[in-house]
Amino acid sequence: MVRYPCLMAIQSRELSTTAAFDEWASSVRGLVAERDAVILAHNYQVPWVQEVADFVGDSLELSRLAAQTDASVIVFCGVHFMAETAKVLAYDKTVLIPDLEAGCSLAATITADQLRAWKAEHPGAVVVSYVNTTAAVKAESDYCCTSANAAQVVSSIDPDAEILFLPDMFLGAHVERVTGRKMHIWMGECHVHAGIEPSDIDRRFAEFPSAELHIHPECGCSSHAAYLMGEGMLPEGRAFMLGTGGMQQRAKETDADQIIVATETGLLHKLRKNNPDKEFIAANEAAICKYMRKITPDNLRKSLEEMVFEVKVEAEIADRARLAIERMISIS
Numbered sequence: 505m506v507r508y509p510c511l512m513a514i515q516s517r518e519l520s521t522t523a524a525f526d527e528w529a530s531s532v533r534g535l536v537a538e539r540d541a542v543i544l545a546h547n548y549q550v551p552w553v554q555e556v557a558d559f560v561g562d563s564l565e566l567s568r569l570a571a572q573t574d575a576s577v578i579v580f581c582g583v584h585f586m587a588e589t590a591k592v593l594a595y596d597k598t599v600l601i602p603d604l605e606a607g608c609s610l611a612a613t614i615t616a617d618q619l620r621a622w623k624a625e626h627p628g629a630v631v632v633s634y635v636n637t638t639a640a641v642k643a644e645s646d647y648c649c650t651s652a653n654a655a656q657v658v659s660s661i662d663p664d665a666e667i668l669f670l671p672d673m674f675l676g677a678h679v680e681r682v683t684g685r686k687m688h689i690w691m692g693e694c695h696v697h698a699g700i701e702p703s704d705i706d707r708r709f710a711e712f713p714s715a716e717l718h719i720h721p722e723c724g725c726s727s728h729a730a731y732l733m734g735e736g737m738l739p740e741g742r743a744f745m746l747g748t749g750g751m752q753q754r755a756k757e758t759d760a761d762q763i764i765v766a767t768e769t770g771l772l773h774k775l776r777k778n779n780p781d782k783e784f785i786a787a788n789e790a791a792i793c794k795y796m797r798k799i800t801p802d803n804l805r806k807s808l809e810e811m812v813f814e815v816k817v818e819a820e821i822a823d824r825a826r827l828a829i830e831r832m833i834s835i836s
């Protein structure tokens with residue numbers, strides 16, 4: 505079962521040996537079978553979660569998997585808004601999250617009340633909400649989007665319509681650049697991605713001059729990278745603005761031997777595992793999401809043992825949020 509004991513040892517005090525991981529993983533897999541469950545893990549989860557999960561993916565892939573699964577129970581190893589999205593799309597299933605404190609600093613930047621007030625200032629505007637929002641905010645939205653499809657969703661909207669885009673300002677600026685559409689953008693940010701700065705990119709390029717750059721559009725340095733690209737200061741075809749799923753794809757396709765990765769460092773595990781002949785360099789080693797790290801070996805097992813913590817969304821909110829998510833899925 506164990507494939508990456510060294511990485512696990514670094515990232516989990518509880519599972520510091522191969523034997524400890526094997527014992528824990530087989531008890532978790534036993535509970536998964538007993539509960540007729542499926543474990544979905546986001547790309548940012550630590551290696552031992554990724555290794556025990558049934559599926560590891562980006563937020564769009566995981567939404568799709570939640571909607572399609574035959575399992576009765578979904579254990580979501582990610583953050584709360586992702587588990588809520590799974591519940592909205594698989595309403596008859598039991599959705600569990602091992603720790604209710606697994607929040608998201610970006611989703612926390614806007615409430616449903618704030619969105620209603622913003623909409624009142626722009627009657628008739630089309631609301632596009634990034635998936636990193638609560639179900640209550642999605643219920644107030646016309647479209648949901650992820651980093652993988654935000655530009656595609658915006659491009660599908662009537663060119664004369666006014667657009668309210670929320671909550672991430674860096675992703676909003678990226679979508680404006682790609683689509684050429686002017687939007688009203690909510691001034692939210694993710695503290696992890698905003699912390700990856702232009703100086704980190706400059707420093708990494710100085711160290712690895714021929715590396716390719718993969719940058720998440722939520723990053724504080726994304727505008728800087730776009731500027732460098734626009735000015736021709738990054739060689740053609742060397743910098744890519746991608747969601748976490750797009751980074752996996754590009755890593756497989758590229759001929760580059762070294763890739764600078766500007767996003768949460770949990771993504772490096774799968775990149776390295778799937779591409780052993782390439783070197784992946786974190787743009788900023790400190791880009792760690794403390795909310796994603798709320799999932800621990802103990803609370804994941806306890807979640808299955810005790811069937812906690814159940815993620816609930818009011819039916820009326822789920823119905824409206826589902827419309828926004830389904831509109832997104834039908835476009836991308």
Ligand code: 13P
Binds near residue numbers: 562650
């Ligand atoms: P993806 O949509 O690329 O999976 O990213 C989700 C997220 O939380 C980014 O921080």
Ligand code: SF4
Binds near residue numbers: 607608695696768794
């Ligand atoms: Fe939210 Fe940022 Fe963590 Fe992603 S990395 S879950 S946007 S706080």
